[in-house]
Amino acid sequence: MTLFQQLTEKPWVTVPGTVVDLHNRRAFLLPTAALGLRMFLVVATVLFLLLIVAYASRMEFEDWRPSPQPWLLWLNTGMLVLSSVAMQWARIAVRRGELKAVSMGLMAAGVFAVGFLGGQVAAWRQLNMMVAFDVTNPAIGFFYLITALHAVHLLGGLAAWGWTAAKAWRGFDGIQLRSGVELCTVYWHFLLLVWLVLFGLLFSGNDNLGILLAICGIR
């Protein structure tokens, strides 16, 4: 039954003598935890979208001063990509049942993720040292706020990662590991995607978002 059919059902119609329709309970064919994670991703997407919209609407003011761009962010982006790749590797391995590769993939993903976070902190310091640093510049405020919120989400992911990795090292089998690895991978890819959008639009060069707004005819 499609969602549309479910929502157009007439529950008051009962035809006597026919088999009572006791169909399946689920609206979506997803494991419960996977659906829960996707719901959370929707909430997180709204959060970051609002930040981008707030950034864009602030940018339209006359007194907008773009933030200087720490070059370290390019390196950090590379780290996060590698982390996601390693996670995907672990996911493929867990589907094939190669437990050793799962452990290595998880390990690498964790190391790169921690590296990314360390790099972000270094980028914060880099920006802080620049001559153009000014705490009352909204562009700089947005940079700190958005990168910090992204980092907090990644920290939450690392907690789930630690739980899964601990299972892998304590020798759980592939079936028990699979759900955890799958969920972590989805979350990792989501955070990479969010970062790429944030980095591409806001932090990788002055006025990328302005170009987008111009294309949309807003600017």
Place this chain on the structure above:
Amino acid sequence: MASFAPTKAEQVPPAEVGEMDLYHSHSWWTTYVFSQDAKVIAIQYSLTAISIGLVALVLSWLMRLQLGFPDTFSFIDAGEYYQYITMHGMIMVIYLLTALFLGGFGNYLIPLMVGARDMVFPYVNMLSYWIYLLAVLVLVASFFVPGGPTGAGWTLYPPQAILSGTPGSDGGIILMLVSLALFIVGFTMGGLNYVVTVLQARARGMTLMRMPLTVWGIFMATVLALLAFPALFVGAIMMTLDRILGTSFFMPAIVEMGEQLAYGGGSPILFQHLFWFFGHPEVYIVALPAFGIVSDLLSVHARRNIFGYRMMVWAIVVIGALSFVVWAHHMYVSGMHPYFGFFFATTTLIIAVPTALKVYNWTLTLWRGNIHLTIPMLFAIAFIITFVNGGITGLFLGNAVVDIPLSDTMFVVAHFHMVMGVAPILVIFGAIYHWYPLITGRMLNETLGWIHFWVTFLGAYAIFLPLHYLGFLGVPRRYFEMGETGFIPPSAATLNEFVTVIALIVGATQVLFLFNLAWSLSKGKLAGRNPWRAASLEWQTPESPPGHGNWGPALPLVYRWPYAYSVPGAAEDFIPQNVPPSRETGNESHEALPGAAAQPAE
């Protein structure tokens, strides 16, 4: 038990619903305090919400004392008055109404009504409550820091919210913002649970369109909250940074007491957009569960199916969607392009269509119903009347041309108290009178309930109808005292005294209600199974009140919608959702045990 021949229609395959791994507690602490059972969490949520709500009630008394009898009470000064206003509004909207409807009723009713054993993520559900409690404690703590709680108004508009002239700008505003952020984190945990439980954990046969409207209302409200609260979260964090670190998200270059502050470059309007992008859906976060619950109360106590069930569901969904495109009607006086004003006025008026549709359907449900004027029914009918009243003044204020002269007057106060204060609270009372027997096994005292209802209902009108009039006169809201004003006649002061006296009486009557709750717990009439003879699933549990895991050995099977009242040919005037079709006419139809159909027949 029953001696009936199983027909082909009843050869139901075994339930495909996977049994969930229930967490079984081992000690008193994990059963009653750090409980993962949604029913216990619901009661924890409700008691916390009601307790903090009492604080807000007392604050409203203090406000009314000042408004009714200015220059009389030396312990209320202007700064404290602003603090009362702010905390009263914030507590009532977020910490009472949102938490009680979603955390309280949502936790109790969703698993029972959809035929699940518990929420799908019980541990996260428990965390949700404890974070909510922490948020409440942080909020309460702000009463005790130097400078007291914030007095910025519940909308917390910058720049005034964090300037030193506003009461509570030392610690109060920081604790307020932190408390809000905590609340949102806690709510998100609970909200994911409610949504996923409704989507994934329904009993076999419980299709989406066989869910009671209560579940639909709470479900849609949760979706709204999950999408709207991030805006408040972002706003709260940005303002905290402005206050603590000196960033300038919302703070423009500003001169205070002749001194240029270090701020510069912020946009106060940005905060207003973020706030109301949350704030307007918030109205429906409170209203949609009320819509759902009142539909079920009307149906049960009028012994009639809800009129236009499908339309009711779709109306809930449409109202939810529309509520995201009307937020700027709260900002007509903030300065906006006239076309924007036109757009938001139009969308605001469009929302009246599905809402009116619901009101018609409630009324038509009563039409030729077998109306029992029980206490829950009285509250439900009072809700319809009050909601129509508040809704119609909403149509006034939705128009920019009418809103601008009435903005920031008592008319606005009267409008939103009617539509999202009194109306949802009436539903909460009705719902408590209705489900108290399910939760405790005892009925609430009817005489006390009757007094509580009439004083609250008539009192609310005696309070808020005069406020409409005062608003027309031009009496502004949020003013500590009026002083001498040419355009406001002295009779306005007399009216204010009257309102204050009534407000004190109505507030005191709520103590009677609380007494009833406590007294009936041990002294109330025993309710027995299903005292209202309701058809929905929550009344059909093997144990009453429902035990841990809700359903005994087997999950229930659902054969029909929850509104099978007064069905022609049936033995009783209601058929529970889990009674198999061949037993509809049997004498014992309402005694059917959940899952009975799945057992091999004798």
